[in-house]
Amino acid sequence: MAANGSPTIRRRRLGAELRRLRRAAGMTAQQVAGRLLVSQSKISLLETGRRAINPRDVRDVCELYEVTDQSFVAALMRMASESGRQGWWVAYGDVPYSVFVGMETEAASIHSYEPLVIPGLLQTPAYAAAVIRETNPHITAEEVATRLEVRLRRQHRAHHPARSLRLWVVLDESVLHRAVGTAETMREQLEHLHLLSAQPHVTTQVLAHGAGAHPGVSGQFSILTFPDSDGGAVYLERFTSDLYLEKPADRRPYQFMYDHLQAQALGPEQSREFIHDALRIHT
Structure with missing residues (x-):
C-alpha cells in the first residue's frame, strides 16, 4: 500500500481504509465505539482523518473487524505511525x-x-x-x-x-x-x-x-x-x-x-x- 508523504494525507487515507473495513464488517460507528469503550465521536474523527491514530488502535480495530491479512494490518500500522509526524506548516x-x-x-x-x-x-x-x-x-x-x-x-x-x-x-x-x-x-x-x-x-x-x-x-x-x-x-x-x-x-x-x-x-x-x-x- 503506497502512502502519500504528507501526514494529513496519511491520516485521511488511513481513515478511509478504516471506514471501508468497518462497513465491510457490517458494523456502525456506534457499535465499534461500544466494543472499544471509546466515544462515537472519536471513531468519526479517526475515519475522517481529523485525529491521529496510534498503531495499537489500528491493531485493535483490525482485530474487531476480523482482518486476517497480517501484511495489510502491518501496512496500516506503519501508516498510523508515520501519520503522527508533523508537516512543515505546524511550526508556524x-x-x-x-x-x-x-x-x-x-x-x-x-x-x-x-x-x-x-x-x-x-x-x-x-x-x-x-x-x-x-x-x-x-x-x-x-x-x-x-x-x-x-x-x-x-x-x-x-x-x-x-x-x-x-x-x-x-x-x-x-x-x-x-x-x-x-x-x-x-x-x-x-x-x-x-x-x-x-x-x-x-x-x-x-x-x-x-x-x-x-x-x-x-x-x-x-x-x-x-x-x-x-x-x-x-x-x-x-x-x-x-x-x-x-x-x-x-x-x-x-x-x-x-x-x-x-x-x-x-x-x-x-x-x-x-x-x-x-x-x-x-x-
Whole structure:
C-alpha cells in the first residue's frame, strides 16, 4: 500500500481504509465505539482523518473487524505511525486551511477555478500580503507576516524542479480588473502571472465576461489528485470553515463543471494575451 508523504494525507487515507473495513464488517460507528469503550465521536474523527491514530488502535480495530491479512494490518500500522509526524506548516502555529496545505503538499495536480483573486500559488509577495491584509480586517501585522511566509513557502511545491505540481487555473476576468493593493502591486502581479503561464506545468485560462453565466458562478473550488491513488478531493474555501469532498459521487459534478469552464474560457495563448492587455488597466 503506497502512502502519500504528507501526514494529513496519511491520516485521511488511513481513515478511509478504516471506514471501508468497518462497513465491510457490517458494523456502525456506534457499535465499534461500544466494543472499544471509546466515544462515537472519536471513531468519526479517526475515519475522517481529523485525529491521529496510534498503531495499537489500528491493531485493535483490525482485530474487531476480523482482518486476517497480517501484511495489510502491518501496512496500516506503519501508516498510523508515520501519520503522527508533523508537516512543515505546524511550526508556524495555528495556520488557517492547514488541512489544505497538507493536501496541496502531496498533490500531483490541482485544477482550480478562481472568481475573485489570483490563486495563492501564483501570487507575488506584495499581492499576497495585500490579499491577506485586506480580506482579514482585524488581523495583526505579525499574523500577516506569518501567513505570508506560509503562502510563499507553499509556492516552493508549485515550482519544485524534480516534481513540479501540475497546476491548471481558470480565472474569471474580474480577477484581472480587481485592484488589490497598489497599481504597482497589480502590474507586478499580472506580469508575474503572464510569465508563469508560459511554464509547461502551469496552464492559465481566462473566463471573459462575454462568456455570460457559467457553472462557476457559485464560487471558488479546486480539484486535487494524488500520485499512486485513484482518489482525490474537491476543496471549497469558505470564510469560517472549509469543505473537502472525497466521495467519487461528490467529486464528479465538480469535474463536469470544470470541463465546462475550460471549454467556455479563452484558450491558454489567448489568455496570456488577455492578461498582457489587462496590464494597461493598472497603469
